[in-house]
Amino acid sequence: MFTIRKKELLANNIYLMDIEAPRVAKSCHPGQFVIVKMDEKGERIPLTICDYDREAGTVAIVFQAVGESTKRMADYEVGDTFRDFSGPLGCKSELIDEDPEELKKKSILFVAGGVGTAPVYPQVKWMHEQGYNVDCIIGARNKDLIILEEEMKKVARNVYVATDDGSYGFKGNVNDKIKDLVNNEGKHYDHVIAIGPIIMMKFVSILTKELGIPTTVSMNPIMVDGTGMCGACRLTVGGEVKFACVDGPEFDGHLVDFDESMKRQQMYKTQEGREILKEKEGATHKNGGCGCGGND
Amino acid sequence: MDMLTRIPVREQDPKVRAKNFEEVCLGYNQEEAQIEATRCLKCKNAKCITGCPVSIDIPGFIREVEAGNIEEAYHVISQYSALPAVCGRVCPQESQCEERCIRGIKGEPVSIGKLERFVADWARENGIQPKAAEVKNGKKVAVIGSGPAGLTCAGDLAKLGYDVTIFEALHEAGGVLTYGIPEFRLPKDTVVQSEIENVKVLGVKIETNVVIGKSTTVDELLEDEGFDAVFIGSGAGLPKFMGIPGENANGVFSANEYLTRNNLMKAFDVSYDTPIVAGKKVAVVGGGNVAMDAARTALRLGAEVHIVYRRSESELPARVEEVHHAKEEGIIFDLLTNPKEILVDEKGWVKGMTCVKMDLGEPDASGRRRPVEVPGSEFELELDTVIMSLGTSPNPLISSTTHGLDINKYKCIIADEEKGQTSKEGVYAGGDAVTGAATVILAMGAGKAAAKGIDEYLTNK
Ligand SMILES: Cc1cc2nc3c(=O)[nH]c(=O)nc-3n(C[C@H](O)[C@H](O)[C@H](O)COP(=O)(O)OP(=O)(O)OC[C@H]3O[C@@H](n4cnc5c(N)ncnc54)[C@H](O)[C@@H]3O)c2cc1C
Ligand SMILES: Cc1cc2nc3c(=O)[nH]c(=O)nc-3n(C[C@H](O)[C@H](O)[C@H](O)COP(=O)(O)OP(=O)(O)OC[C@H]3O[C@@H](n4cnc5c(N)ncnc54)[C@H](O)[C@@H]3O)c2cc1C
Ligand code: SF4
Ligand code: SF4
Ligand code: FES
Numbered sequence: 001m002f003t004i005r006k007k008e009l010l011a012n013n014i015y016l017m018d019i020e021a022p023r024v025a026k027s028c029h030p031g032q033f034v035i036v037k038m039d040e041k042g043e044r045i046p047l048t049i050c051d052y053d054r055e056a057g058t059v060a061i062v063f064q065a066v067g068e069s070t071k072r073m074a075d076y077e078v079g080d081t082f083r084d085f086s087g088p089l090g091c092k093s094e095l096i097d098e099d100p101e102e103l104k105k106k107s108i109l110f111v112a113g114g115v116g117t118a119p120v121y122p123q124v125k126w127m128h129e130q131g132y133n134v135d136c137i138i139g140a141r142n143k144d145l146i147i148l149e150e151e152m153k154k155v156a157r158n159v160y161v162a163t164d165d166g167s168y169g170f171k172g173n174v175n176d177k178i179k180d181l182v183n184n185e186g187k188h189y190d191h192v193i194a195i196g197p198i199i200m201m202k203f204v205s206i207l208t209k210e211l212g213i214p215t216t217v218s219m220n221p222i223m224v225d226g227t228g229m230c231g232a233c234r235l236t237v238g239g240e241v242k243f244a245c246v247d248g249p250e251f252d253g254h255l256v257d258f259d260e261s262m263k264r265q266q267m268y269k270t271q272e273g274r275e276i277l278k279e280k281e282g283a284t285h286k287n288g289g290c291g292c293g294g295n296d
Numbered sequence: 297m298d299m300l301t302r303i304p305v306r307e308q309d310p311k312v313r314a315k316n317f318e319e320v321c322l323g324y325n326q327e328e329a330q331i332e333a334t335r336c337l338k339c340k341n342a343k344c345i346t347g348c349p350v351s352i353d354i355p356g357f358i359r360e361v362e363a364g365n366i367e368e369a370y371h372v373i374s375q376y377s378a379l380p381a382v383c384g385r386v387c388p389q390e391s392q393c394e395e396r397c398i399r400g401i402k403g404e405p406v407s408i409g410k411l412e413r414f415v416a417d418w419a420r421e422n423g424i425q426p427k428a429a430e431v432k433n434g435k436k437v438a439v440i441g442s443g444p445a446g447l448t449c450a451g452d453l454a455k456l457g458y459d460v461t462i463f464e465a466l467h468e469a470g471g472v473l474t475y476g477i478p479e480f481r482l483p484k485d486t487v488v489q490s491e492i493e494n495v496k497v498l499g500v501k502i503e504t505n506v507v508i509g510k511s512t513t514v515d516e517l518l519e520d521e522g523f524d525a526v527f528i529g530s531g532a533g534l535p536k537f538m539g540i541p542g543e544n545a546n547g548v549f550s551a552n553e554y555l556t557r558n559n560l561m562k563a564f565d566v567s568y569d570t571p572i573v574a575g576k577k578v579a580v581v582g583g584g585n586v587a588m589d590a591a592r593t594a595l596r597l598g599a600e601v602h603i604v605y606r607r608s609e610s611e612l613p614a615r616v617e618e619v620h621h622a623k624e625e626g627i628i629f630d631l632l633t634n635p636k637e638i639l640v641d642e643k644g645w646v647k648g649m650t651c652v653k654m655d656l657g658e659p660d661a662s663g664r665r666r667p668v669e670v671p672g673s674e675f676e677l678e679l680d681t682v683i684m685s686l687g688t689s690p691n692p693l694i695s696s697t698t699h700g701l702d703i704n705k706y707k708c709i710i711a712d713e714e715k716g717q718t719s720k721e722g723v724y725a726g727g728d729a730v731t732g733a734a735t736v737i738l739a740m741g742a743g744k745a746a747a748k749g750i751d752e753y754l755t756n757k
Binding site: 023024026027032037041042043044068069083084085086087088089224225227228229230231232234235236241246260263264266267268 | 465466467475504505506507510511512533534535537539543544545546547549550552553556557561562567568569570571573643644691693
């Protein structure tokens, strides 16, 4: 049993929880994820590790209550327990093993879309702790869906907020902001790390390819076991089939077959999932859920 | 009584069972078991024993069954096998113990598997459990994986007084017994759970949700967590795909995914959250036990099911009993047929499969005749679901994170057969992780051998 130590509403429908899981807290790294199973009958739900405290033995997860399972999860309170909490799974972010001297010379831009801000945060925090300065764009449909802005400001050199409707920060989607930074503000970036809905990652990757900036994306396909046993999470990267749970979840954005992944992600959403999503999120869900506007 | 034929075993009617997940074979009752036991000649030089990978004293236990001493029969079997209720159900008996039975020369061999199953079920129903060691020796052993290899190794070591912890990646113990083999062949709540309980009764701790190679490593278990030895029984879980066009379409699954959703996650029961796209017209590609299980699962979920296999019926690697059951239930066998391409609709879903007819040519390395394509024989099958059941290989997660652990070109861990010793001191391995996908009884045998090897190592250390 894994106890919920903290619960916080970050934004409309987006929750943060600290879970007591000493084994995971001890060995996890930015870029990895866990699988949560709430109770006997629950699904195995993959969620990115957003933060961790090795001393306290806790791991932070951030999730958006979008469907049946995540909505049920939102009803859990501090002191309640999850039956299963497995991880860390997947590979750590490649930045962690990069040569520090090389990394120091690089100018890095993180692009976070909607709830994707959650997995971006620990990476930016890690970079900050190692003494690297990075920039970060947080994109969302509107002001109410911006999460972790204050936390991010403490660890990033520059934080740019972009909202589709202009209700806060820059008016436009994350791609508009990237173009703005590169073309109007004279910024130069050596690497982009984009994490958010697939559609956003797809369009960021198309843009950065034009701009010639190497790009890493974090894929979140449907998963079952998360250990390489079922193949549900397979995707095509550079013409090769990869399993996101063991080979990823981070991949080269210029090589991922996003269209195939988008179709695969719809597999279970076409049934009960989509009905709920429609009801909760209106027409926006077809944009990928976060409303970051990456679908232009 | 006709001594040449076996006492038939009661089974659920094919028409009825095709729609439920309850066990197909109902097993013998005591009367039937005792009569069947009289057919055994209790041979002095019992050939059947030589066919059993763990050399169970078959005439010994059958003698007790015949006399009605079922508890004694259980104790005889228990000396050799930790999972008799499982092996009695899923062992390929026809090519092991029963194949060598003297009775089989003229008539039907003794139903050794069914008798074994009867004894084990009787013991469970009558609350007979193995005894825990009275003296602990204070030495700690870590066992990775809770499949047949891990459970057996852990149980044997606990009986010898070791302090054993099993680390399991998934949220339930049992390995393939839990996530792979379906309910209708191997009931989970009764048979598998009680075999796991029997291991716990011996004092073995099971920690689920721990992925070795990620949550911690073999090296850390030895260096930081105070374990004196490690047994790796992590199985061969990595599914293969064919590499044909359309394979990533929606509606194409590995057998592992299909079976895991249904068995481990219980998707067939609507009160569980995990969904499954059951399919209306399903092709299962492959001809092994795994393929039969996937096909019969899809059938029970309401689909019309085709087995697509590139060789002929006599080469089907699945157990004869499973093929027979599958046919009875209405599975369609498209033999000498090989997929070329999966056809996909505009939304990314499977709509069919192009196949080609095959002919059997010269024998290949495996001694079976090699299938060759019949030119111009392509045809299309209309489908909405394809389940790939092409075999599995060991997951490199452990081997790639353990210093000094040698593997072969198939990514199988190299371990000696007698004691399970690997290239790394204090580390033992067995089961599918070493042999590649094989059988429950072989995995169990390897777990036993390694327990002996570990005991010798730690006693002499
Ligand atoms: C590596 C990884 C990291 C993730 N990190 C986060 C995170 O930090 N925060 C967060 O909010 N979400 C994250 N997700 C997505 C999250 O797992 C899904 O939102 C969640 O499973 C949806 O479940 P649901 O029943 O509430 O929604 P529904 O959309 O109603 O789900 C319906 C069905 O679709 C499946 N499903 C739908 N979307 C996904 C998906 N993206 N991944 C896996 N299964 C899916 C579920 O199995 C379910 O059966 C991550 C996914 C992956 C693979
Ligand atoms: C569908 C199906 C049907 C079958 N039918 C039959 C049959 O009828 N008769 C027969 O004899 N055999 C059958 N087999 C084969 C048989 O089940 C296997 O040979 C046997 O289970 C192998 O046992 P094992 O203990 O080596 O591994 P497994 O049973 O595979 O168990 C390995 C365990 O290790 C865990 N694990 C893996 N990696 C890690 C890690 N890094 N950290 C922690 N834990 C880990 C896995 O989650 C799993 O629980 C079948 C197999 C399948 C898939
Ligand atoms: S364990 Fe398997 S091979 Fe051995 S006697 Fe039992 S059924 Fe036969
Ligand atoms: S070979 Fe057959 S008849 Fe002889 S002991 Fe074994 S089971 Fe009995
Ligand atoms: S989730 Fe099963 S292989 Fe990746």
